[in-house]
Amino acid sequence: MAKGIEKTKQLILLLLHDMGPSSTEELIAEAETLGIAECRDRVPGAIADLNGERMLTKQLSKEKKAIVWDLSDKVDRSKLDF
Amino acid sequence: MFDIKNIREDFPALFELKDGRPIIYCDSACMSLKPKPVIQALTDYYTKFTACAGRSPHMFSRETTKRYEAAREKTAKFINAKNSSEVVWTKNTTEALNLGSMILKLDGTETIIATSESHNSNIVKWMFLENAGKIKLKVLDAGETGICSLDTFSAAIDECQPGKFLVSLAQVSNVTAGMIDVPAIAKIIHEKEGIFQLDAAQSFPHLSVDVQKLDVDLMAVSMHKACGPSGIGFLWGKYHILERLHPMILGGETVSDVKIPNTIKMLPPPAKFEAGLQNYGGVIAAGAAIDYLDSIGMDNVHQHEVRLSKVMLEGLEEFGDKISYLGPTRAEDRAALAAIDLKGINPHEVAILLDDMYNIFLRSGYHCTHAFHHSLDLDQGTLRPSWYLYNTEEEVKVFIEALGEIIDTLS
Numbered sequence A: 001m002a003k004g005i006e007k008t009k010q011l012i013l014l015l016l017h018d019m020g021p022s023s024t025e026e027l028i029a030e031a032e033t034l035g036i037a038e039c040r041d042r043v044p045g046a047i048a049d050l051n052g053e054r055m056l057t058k059q060l061s062k063e064k065k066a067i068v069w070d071l072s073d074k075v076d077r078s079k080l081d082f
Numbered sequence B: 001m002f003d004i005k006n007i008r009e010d011f012p013a014l015f016e017l018k019d020g021r022p023i024i025y026c027d028s029a030c031m032s033l034k035p036k037p038v039i040q041a042l043t044d045y046y047t048k049f050t051a052c053a054g055r056s057p058h059m060f061s062r063e064t065t066k067r068y069e070a071a072r073e074k075t076a077k078f079i080n081a082k083n084s085s086e087v088v089w090t091k092n093t094t095e096a097l098n099l100g101s102m103i104l105k106l107d108g109t110e111t112i113i114a115t116s117e118s119h120n121s122n123i124v125k126w127m128f129l130e131n132a133g134k135i136k137l138k139v140l141d142a143g144e145t146g147i148c149s150l151d152t153f154s155a156a157i158d159e160c161q162p163g164k165f166l167v168s169l170a171q172v173s174n175v176t177a178g179m180i181d182v183p184a185i186a187k188i189i190h191e192k193e194g195i196f197q198l199d200a201a202q203s204f205p206h207l208s209v210d211v212q213k214l215d216v217d218l219m220a221v222s223m224h225k226a227c228g229p230s231g232i233g234f235l236w237g238k239y240h241i242l243e244r245l246h247p248m249i250l251g252g253e254t255v256s257d258v259k260i261p262n263t264i265k266m267l268p269p270p271a272k273f274e275a276g277l278q279n280y281g282g283v284i285a286a287g288a289a290i291d292y293l294d295s296i297g298m299d300n301v302h303q304h305e306v307r308l309s310k311v312m313l314e315g316l317e318e319f320g321d322k323i324s325y326l327g328p329t330r331a332e333d334r335a336a337l338a339a340i341d342l343k344g345i346n347p348h349e350v351a352i353l354l355d356d357m358y359n360i361f362l363r364s365g366y367h368c369t370h371a372f373h374h375s376l377d378l379d380q381g382t383l384r385p386s387w388y389l390y391n392t393e394e395e396v397k398v399f400i401e402a403l404g405e406i407i408d409t410l411s
Ligand SMILES: Cc1ncc(COP(=O)(O)O)c(C=O)c1O
Pocket: B029, B030, B092, B093, B094, B095, B119, B121, B122, B170, B172, B173, B174, B199, B201, B202, B222, B368
């Protein structure tokens, strides 16, 4: 489980870059469509890690009943462009 | 006397600060914190007499052997085993349950009975063996309470061939917190000559466990949930069952002699199961954890946890239909944990906010009971606080308040 976490974190940064601000559920759903294994287990742990590293910003949304995550200023967006 | 202040002082991790503020640890169903004597026992092994047990004649090795076997003796006494040879060291409950499964002939005629709320460590192996055509698996629906009635067990066992089935159940569920009536189930199983394997991962750390009273045949425990170090657990088994049990790993220390051509003389239990050099530090520190729990008294631990449960359940009731929790509603009927359904709010996000804003550490998700969560349509998972002897009623109240604030902010 812990082994793939760096890859999952990278995936989340890419997803947030592509999708814009998103909730955990939205990120899990997108990871699922990409066929990422065990994303329901992996994505939240990776988000918690990124949040701990201050790579994400969070806004609490009543509308979505969720946290809306976005990339923080610490993330070099140019590295996420393809 | 149960003195919570003194107990807390034994657990250094409780006094760690996060961002300069105190923390609340309520993830003990996953991993308990460690008291000073356990940390000291581990440190002593690595600083004062690091060696392997039983092989070398020098002082370090003699000391290791003495303490390694003393830990086995203490453990046996603590669970009222007839003999310390009935205790086999393993990595954890998962390994112990896997070792217990080595009692099977795997000829396709045997039935395994488990329940839907089983932890993955007590269901994945059975599914795997069934897929390979080696056993028949019956998973009884435990419903939302997580507890099957005795009639349900009787009916399932009635359909099994005498002497050709194994029932593998958790005494306390890590999600519903419900407790099963072990002796009553044992009676039904033994009337039909079946084997009863008990997953005691969530009961051993919290209740007085007496294997003779429970009358199970095999029992799996993780010491890391019971104040012990990580990487150590044990399988207890009735000796005549352990004699029949095949080792899972073979090698040094499991044999009394080996000759070519192919002649091996296996050692009796427990040695035949403990292949290669062992986690000596872990075992010795596990012995210190047993001493620690024994000095407090398991009945005291349990009573304290019932008080914590009461505070938690009363607090959760206040949320009305904004949330629900699995398992029995009476604190006396359950362990001091709750898997909480947040009704559309993602439990991982709440766990992150609890960590981030309130320094409250707990677990979210499926808690290794994927099948059970799916069976109840809890596909987002649940939020699980789990309390132990070092937690206070005040901490439980802080958790309830924090949860309320988060739910109000998000809905
Ligand atoms: C009921 C139950 N059984 C088995 C296990 C597996 O324990 P371990 O991971 O220590 O092997 C756990 C762990 O959480 C558990 O709660």
